[in-house]
Amino acid sequence: MSKKVEPAHAGTLESSDLFVRVVPCECEGVEIELESSVYEIYADAIKATILESANALKATGIKIMVQDKGALDYVIKARVEAAILRAYGINEPDWSVL
């Protein structure tokens, strides 16, 4: 996607949820900044899920900042997708890629 990125967020800081912020960045591709209450055990798996969601939407040049409170996979996916779509200002996503 080459549309202009505006800062956006999704989610909450409550238990079993996560707070996702997407901001434009100078980087190539996607940069991830993760803090998690289960970082020691699941950091790699969470990062992989975030990256997968971002790649499915072909997002580039963004930084994704995540405060995770032990969210399950599908929650992570939904929150990251929502934040990215908001960042790109897309109201009608291509559901087939999600």
Added chain:
Amino acid sequence: MVFSHVPSTSTIRLAKVKAFLERMGLDYSPDIELFVIVQENDDIVACGGIAGRVLKNIAIDESVQGEGLALSLMSELLKVAYADGRDELFLFTKPQYEEVFEACGFKLIDGAAGKVILMENRYNIEAYKNRLHKLRHSGEVVGSIVMNCNPFTLGHRYLVEQACERSHWVHLFVVKEDASFFSFRDRYRLICEGLSHLKNLTIHEGSDYIISKATFPTYFIKDKKQIDSLYTELDLNIFRNHLAPELGITHRFVGMEPLCVVTNEYNQQMKKILSRKAESPPIEVVELERIEYKGEPISASRVRRLMHEGNLEEISHLVPPTTYALIEKMLSENEEKK
């Protein structure tokens, strides 16, 4: 539990928030624009305020602590802030709550007197410190000055000249917050123009970390006629522990302050805080005499008063030609509007 927003303009509801804060032992911050509150059976059980890019007055009643309400409240506060495009946030709290806010993505910058800490959600201070480090100049005496210059006067010029004469290098920081009569752009430009003759001087644009609404909110609420010594200490701790070491600063120069209460108090406390024992090296505070015109010290507040009176003749003796040109232009534009 019901969440709602209370803007500072809603007097009746704000009174309830103030009463709650008082019960929680917190001083209400008059610069807050909006409170997010949590109510249970009409009673406020938690609240948090937003003032610009600073979150503060965050309190949760004991009766509902331990239920994860802090996280819900913070989620709501962050949503309000981010939705408004305020991305880089600061937060004031008590030291014992550091962990709670760490769990919300905030990191500690520094604190004061074991009573208050300042945190931020992007660790920008590290990047700022790296930028400062590159501007380092070596020398036995490396001076520093922090100025608002609202506007730049002959008094300011004298102070910086004196500092440059006594130091190998001088770092001058210009307060960046646009809360003064003269805009930051104008203040910065007048300083650069008025000091172009000095060769051992770096003029820095200020930042969030040096006399800003984050480090020193009470500096900008002068009608209170008093300042909170906690914020003074916080601002000075950040200067000494984080900024000064990057530049190798050994001295800080200030003008004697006979007229402004806030600045005078700041000077006195500065001497104590910058020289006391701590991990970072001490910084010597040098108070310089003010120059006078007609037996009265030259100060920015005097120039603003004369502007109000339209006394251009007297102003011309207090400010350099560059500042005079701007004031003349401002006054004549004002005249046209009338």
